[in-house]
Amino acid sequence: MLSAIVYTSDTGYTKQYAKLLAKTTGLPAYDLGSLVPPKLKGGRIIYMGPMMAGAIRGYKKAADAYRVRAVCAVGMRAPDDSVVNEVRQRHHIGEEREVFYLQGGLDIAKLKGFKKFIMRFVARQAVAQLSKLAQRTPGQEAMLRLASEGGSCVCDENLAEVAAWFKGLGKTHA
Numbered sequence: 001m002l003s004a005i006v007y008t009s010d011t012g013y014t015k016q017y018a019k020l021l022a023k024t025t026g027l028p029a030y031d032l033g034s035l036v037p038p039k040l041k042g043g044r045i046i047y048m049g050p051m052m053a054g055a056i057r058g059y060k061k062a063a064d065a066y067r068v069r070a071v072c073a074v075g076m077r078a079p080d081d082s083v084v085n086e087v088r089q090r091h092h093i094g095e096e097r098e099v100f101y102l103q104g105g106l107d108i109a110k111l112k113g114f115k116k117f118i119m120r121f122v123a124r125q126a127v128a129q130l131s132k133l134a135q136r137t138p139g140q141e142a143m144l145r146l147a148s149e150g151g152s153c154v155c156d157e158n159l160a161e162v163a164a165w166f167k168g169l170g171k172t173h174a
């Protein structure tokens with residue numbers, strides 16, 4: 001039985017996804033940093049965290065404290081199979097756990113210090129690379145928009161795969 005959605009969010013996009021998923025699943029959503037009730041320790045959860053330099057923020061802390069049944073990585077990159085494979089490798093997540101990737105958002109104004117500095121650089125590079133492509137996938141278009149002007153891709157539709165997986169757990173909520 002899954003007991004909660006636990007998330008980490010720096011600029012709010014993962015939190016928005018967590019709230020949307022909470023509505024769809026009926027599970028409560030808690031911030032890993034401060035809000036998880038102690039009684040949930042060791043319980044089965046869905047963990048959602050933002051991508052940072054190829055890793056999911058907070059994943060290790062979540063995996064140490066809870067039985068993470070599924071992970072949703074939220075990043076600005078265009079969704080494709082390679083992102084999920086990279087996340088699995090980076091965090092040694094086997095096939096027994098689900099991994100989903102969701103395109104989040106970018107708000108450079110909300111970032112501070114080194115993170116702001118690095119994202120300005122990364123965004124400029126992304127715009128240069130993506131602008132060169134003769135054709136772009138919808139995910140690449142969205143990434144180009146995020147990198148050039150900021151914004152959000154957070155929407156219920158992007159959670160469809162996660163919601164379907166959750167529904168598929170059926171009565172057992174394994």
Ligand SMILES: Cc1cc2nc3c(=O)[nH]c(=O)nc-3n(C[C@H](O)[C@H](O)[C@H](O)COP(=O)(O)O)c2cc1C
Nearest residue numbers: 009010011012013014050053054075076077104105
């Ligand atoms: C320092 C830094 C590094 C990032 N690295 C990645 C990355 O490796 N892959 C990616 O897809 N997005 C990356 N992002 C983009 C964030 O994952 C994205 O903006 C996400 O939606 C932030 O979620 P949040 O608002 O919940 O913090 C990075 C952002 C920052 C600030």
